[in-house]
Amino acid sequence: MKHDVAIEEESPMAIEDLWRDVLSKLSGQVPPHIFSSIISPLKPISLDGDTFLLGAPNSFTKDIIAAKYLDILTVATSEALGESASLALTVSTPTDMVERIAVSSFPPRKNIADDTVPAREGLSSSKRYSFDNFIVGDSNKFAYHAALMVAEFPGDKYNPLFLYGGTGLGKTHLLHAIKDYAEKTSPNLRVKYVQTSTFIDEFIATITLKRDKSAFDQKYINNKIVLFDDIQALSGTDATQGKFFDIFNLLHSANSHIVLSSDRPPSEMPQLADRIRSRFEGGLLIDITPPDMETRLAILHLRARAENVYVPDDALVYIASKVKDNIRSLEGLLNRVIASAQLYGTRIDLEMVQDVLKDQGVESNKSRTPSVDVIQSLVANYYHVALVDLNGKNRSRSLVHARQVAMYLCREMTDATLLTVGTLFGNRDHSTVLHSCRKIENLLKTKRETFQEVTEITNLINKAI
Known part of the structure; x- marks a missing residue:
């Protein structure tokens, strides 16, 4: 034409x-x-x-x-x-120019009661976290475009890129999406993602076990993009901060791109060395804020499609109204509904969702968050175990299960990082916490008893706060 x-x-x-x-x-x-x-x-x-x-x-x-x-x-x-x-x-930025979500082609959605849907296998980070399935809204579009820019042109602009915001708002998703996209479009490009707690643990092990320090450095400086997740964990560790500062400078001078995520801006990390804070603030700082209702609904729609499950719009609106400040918690409610439908063979509709979430209060704009102490105490009481044993070294089957449930709930319901949760459970490693969370996530999909236990404990916690 x-x-x-x-x-x-x-x-x-x-x-x-x-x-x-x-x-x-x-x-x-x-x-x-x-x-x-x-x-x-x-x-x-x-x-x-x-x-x-x-x-x-x-x-x-x-x-x-x-x-x-x-x-x-x-x-x-x-x-x-x-x-x-x-x-x-x-x-040009008129108000109606809001980015639209890219929804890939999914199989036709099913209601669980209409057909048996097998439990989904765990997804690798590269498949679960990509730009394709990141929901873009007013609260995160600036961060999304900056992350995409880094993945497209590493070392070019916005170096370092510092993303910060509350727990469960998509920071880790964007870091993995950068890695996924950069590796797919440039297979020879070296990209490293690391939890800051892992960086700290590896450096301490290098020192205490007298390993080759240069080998530790090479793991980081030989990459074009390095992604540090939960960088707030670096605060208060003087020796590790010194090593991080050296690696940061080597990466920056080599025009390698550094991306960092945190639950707070550098100005709110009092134990962070001034020279490191200055480096962070010299880059691009982006605040990711809680999603609006439209974005929350888009997240739920995409998640339901990924699970090959049909959830009516009125039921999705009901779920979205329950959580305002945490995407992880929002997805947790949807997972709870899906798990209930899978375990009991019920059709998902508004009435069913209201019944499953009847004890889930609506978050206020400043939602109440339980402390780890409250969760530990209520879990110990629920399973009739001593609190000292829950956090101790006893590895009996019943105690291990209770401990894993408590760690899972701490991760789901609080802002605590894996490293913090591990520390509060007898100085356990963050990888132990991650294993516990994944174990309970799988049990929630396959064991009615575990689903019932976690639901009842969650209700007790919500009532306690």
């Missing part, structure tokens, strides 16, 4: 028609998440002669388009116009 090159003066809608034509030609030529989150949000502004001006929602999108997708956009525009065209980009 050929368009008159003077259409911007005659009919503004004709520009929209041209843009729809361009999008139609581009669909399928770029990855789905790039199309929906980078290409589709562009806004046609004007057509002056043969120059088509497009507005990007922010500088991240503009930079990515200019560097990688300008040619393909120009070709599609020329085809849509029926003659040679050129493209110009600007930053």
